[in-house]
Amino acid sequence: MKVRVLVRPKAGILDPQGEAVRSALPALGFGGVQTVHVGRLIELELESADEVDAMCRRLLSNPTIEEYEWEVLS
Amino acid sequence: MRIGVTVFPGSNCDRDALYAVERLGAEPVELWHADPDLKGVDAVIVPGGFSYGDYLRPGAIARFARVMGPLERFAEEGGPVIGVCNGFQVLTEAHLLPGALLRNTSMRFVCDRVRVRVETNATPWTAALAPGDELTLPVAHNEGNFFADPETLARLEDEERVVLRYLENPNGSANDIAGVCNEGRNVVGVMPHPERVSDPALGSDEGLRLLRSVLVGAGV
Numbered sequence: 001m002k003v004r005v006l007v008r009p010k011a012g013i014l015d016p017q018g019e020a021v022r023s024a025l026p027a028l029g030f031g032g033v034q035t036v037h038v039g040r041l042i043e044l045e046l047e048s049a050d051e052v053d054a055m056c057r058r059l060l061s062n063p064t065i066e067e068y069e070w071e072v073l074s
Numbered sequence: 075m076r077i078g079v080t081v082f083p084g085s086n087c088d089r090d091a092l093y094a095v096e097r098l099g100a101e102p103v104e105l106w107h108a109d110p111d112l113k114g115v116d117a118v119i120v121p122g123g124f125s126y127g128d129y130l131r132p133g134a135i136a137r138f139a140r141v142m143g144p145l146e147r148f149a150e151e152g153g154p155v156i157g158v159c160n161g162f163q164v165l166t167e168a169h170l171l172p173g174a175l176l177r178n179t180s181m182r183f184v185c186d187r188v189r190v191r192v193e194t195n196a197t198p199w200t201a202a203l204a205p206g207d208e209l210t211l212p213v214a215h216n217e218g219n220f221f222a223d224p225e226t227l228a229r230l231e232d233e234e235r236v237v238l239r240y241l242e243n244p245n246g247s248a249n250d251i252a253g254v255c256n257e258g259r260n261v262v263g264v265m266p267h268p269e270r271v272s273d274p275a276l277g278s279d280e281g282l283r284l285l286r287s288v289l290v291g292a293g294v
Contacts, residue, residue, distance in 0.1 A: 013221065014246070016177045059138070062131055062167065064174045065221060 002073040007061045008039030078105040078115035086123035094272035107139040117154040120161030133163035154198035162263030173222035179246030189241040198291030199262045211266035218245040218265040
């Protein structure tokens, strides 16, 4: 099965990467963007999704600064 | 005294750290990432660099290297451990130190010399210094912006676990924090590089003032 994990900075945590992207968009003529958050997309192919949550907590995300969600794709 | 220096793929300050240990008059011991034990060392330096290419997050992969098991036990038993720069990141990922190191607010890699103030000498790595002492140390990092939630930050301050503080904050770090220690005070993490200033030929040997502490601080 395929699982897609999305990791992003927790709400309220400074996201300098997102901020840099946000400030670059107007330079290209894209207006009206209030906030940008940059996260990480991880796709896994595995036998069972039983341990995906543990994988997210122990390695794929750092719970101190990031939150995650995941879904089974197929 | 024997001081170990861990070597992960992508560590790049390990030689500097081994040299600094030699300059202290202690015996440097290389600890390979796949080593099953710490070869009986009395203290450990986790050096800077880009362990495992900083893939995923700085320090995230190194944390699961084989040598980290014995290192975690050594730390839990009170053994003196210092993580420098990427080593600091590794120790936070391993939950041996609180908080995390975020991207610098400037979004730029900082490579500079900074002044820091010693905030506590109640750690094996600052025992030879006095609170209020100032040191000039090199910094070189992209993720040095120390972050902890407000409760953790308040606790670190209350328990005097901020070890070094920047006089001029180079990276946006909370409360100007350049280094912290764990609850047991034996594990320290610092972003500045004391091992890079270990010889007047390198411009300064001020880093030895800090590292020398472990010779007395470890009580060995």
